[in-house]
Amino acid sequence: MENELDQLYGEIAGCLKCTLGAERTNTVRDTGNPRNAAVVFVGEAPGSNEVKYGLPFAGEAGKKLNLYLEMAGLTRNDVYITNVVRCRPTANMGRRNRTPSREIPLCGGWLNRELEILKPRTVVTLGNIALKWLCGKECTIGDCHGKIIENGNFSVYPMYHPAAAIYKKELDGLIRSEFKELGKYLGKVDS
Numbered sequence: 001m002e003n004e005l006d007q008l009y010g011e012i013a014g015c016l017k018c019t020l021g022a023e024r025t026n027t028v029r030d031t032g033n034p035r036n037a038a039v040v041f042v043g044e045a046p047g048s049n050e051v052k053y054g055l056p057f058a059g060e061a062g063k064k065l066n067l068y069l070e071m072a073g074l075t076r077n078d079v080y081i082t083n084v085v086r087c088r089p090t091a092n093m094g095r096r097n098r099t100p101s102r103e104i105p106l107c108g109g110w111l112n113r114e115l116e117i118l119k120p121r122t123v124v125t126l127g128n129i130a131l132k133w134l135c136g137k138e139c140t141i142g143d144c145h146g147k148i149i150e151n152g153n154f155s156v157y158p159m160y161h162p163a164a165a166i167y168k169k170e171l172d173g174l175i176r177s178e179f180k181e182l183g184k185y186l187g188k189v190d191s
């Protein structure tokens with residue numbers, strides 16, 4: 001498994017499928033042991049901190065995610081985290097992050113291959129981008145959050161993106177309770 005992931009990430013590091021590839025300064029990869037991962041989390045795309053450190057969810061959204069993982073009885077070492085889009089989509093001459101769009105169909109194949117290697121039983125999607133890529137465009141996080149969707153190869157557990165709670169503080173309580181439910185589903189916290 002590790003060799004296959006190394007091979008995959010080697011290819012990602014050289015990817016020029018979209019224009020973001022030419023601006024890439026670093027490849028973002030989780031350092032966790034994927035064999036021990038109870039669950040795979042899929043975010044949207046890296047931001048500036050993720051690129052700086054080469055790690056997913058290394059900034060403000062990552063601090064939120066760590067808190068929510070705690071609610072589920074999980075730590076970063078218990079999970080494997082990845083993204084739909086591998087390079088940082090920017091706007092305003094690179095000054096701010098932007099939601100990925102045209103990059104998604106070009107980049108999403110890397111995630112499909114990664115999941116084929118990892119063979120997870122449960123995939124937690126964080127936000128709309130990962131949910132739509134794995135479950136179809138008709139799925140929206142507003143309708144699907146907290147409800148398990150069987151994808152065929154694995155169960156998808158749709159969650160709000162942790163950054164949503166930074167912009168919409170009223171979502172924080174809901175996300176906490178849904179991560180607690182996730183912990184129960186995974187047998188990590190008592191029912």
Ligand code: URA
Nearest residue numbers: 043044045046056057
């Ligand atoms: N947001 C994401 O969706 N992914 C990251 O890796 C960081 C922030």
